[in-house]
Amino acid sequence: MYIPPHFSEARPEVLKEFIEKNPFGVLITNGASGLDANHIPFEIQAGGDHGKLTAHVARNNPVWQDVKNGDEVLVVFSAGDSYISPSWYPSKHEFHKQVPSWNYMVVHARGRIAIHDDERYVRGVVARLTRTHEGQMEKPWKMTDSPADYIDMMLKAIVGFEIELTSLAGKFKLSQNKEVRDIRSAGEALTARGETTIGHAMLRAAEEKEKSS
Numbered sequence: 001m002y003i004p005p006h007f008s009e010a011r012p013e014v015l016k017e018f019i020e021k022n023p024f025g026v027l028i029t030n031g032a033s034g035l036d037a038n039h040i041p042f043e044i045q046a047g048g049d050h051g052k053l054t055a056h057v058a059r060n061n062p063v064w065q066d067v068k069n070g071d072e073v074l075v076v077f078s079a080g081d082s083y084i085s086p087s088w089y090p091s092k093h094e095f096h097k098q099v100p101s102w103n104y105m106v107v108h109a110r111g112r113i114a115i116h117d118d119e120r121y122v123r124g125v126v127a128r129l130t131r132t133h134e135g136q137m138e139k140p141w142k143m144t145d146s147p148a149d150y151i152d153m154m155l156k157a158i159v160g161f162e163i164e165l166t167s168l169a170g171k172f173k174l175s176q177n178k179e180v181r182d183i184r185s186a187g188e189a190l191t192a193r194g195e196t197t198i199g200h201a202m203l204r205a206a207e208e209k210e211k212s213s
Helices: 012-021 090-095 119-134 148-156 180-192 196-212
Strands: 024-031 034-041 043-045 052-058 072-084 101-116 158-173
Touching: 012 043, 012 072, 012 101, 012 158, 034 052, 043 119, 052 101, 052 119, 072 158, 072 180, 072 196, 090 180, 101 119, 101 196, 119 148, 119 158, 148 158, 180 196
Parallel strands: none
Antiparallel strands: 024 034, 024 072, 043 052, 052 158, 072 101, 101 158
């Protein structure tokens, strides 16, 4: 991924929090059948120098047989994207030297994959994923809410895997290469349009740039 310095986010704690808040990633593999992409919810956990990702796929999904333990894979996480009109920059109306752009936030996680086709591992993956996301519900669903034989049957239909991360790279393109007033104005325009993910991120970027100047 091409990352100009002003769009780079390299702080490990920020990147890991980004994945926690945006866990639905794209798993990109280059196995026996060639390039493939699968859309999967992940959990990031401690382990190794950069952490590890855990997830599961349907047993009918060929990806778990297409890759070998130790193969390098890439997982892409994203959190919104927005078109940026040059008209939102105050400097455009003074100097007429702005062009359209597109802002977004992504994290690329590289690592080595290991397949875990065993019931105990899969049960743990599903239990953790359930606790994380059901914890936000008024009445959280638990695995024990369903009959044990039904859960056993469902677990047999999936395969778990783990990715030991070797690197994390973030690109938060939020017009940081523009003047503070331009970043803020475009962020306000997006927020007014309801595109709050990038809009609010741009407003935070404007504040950070203003404080550092």
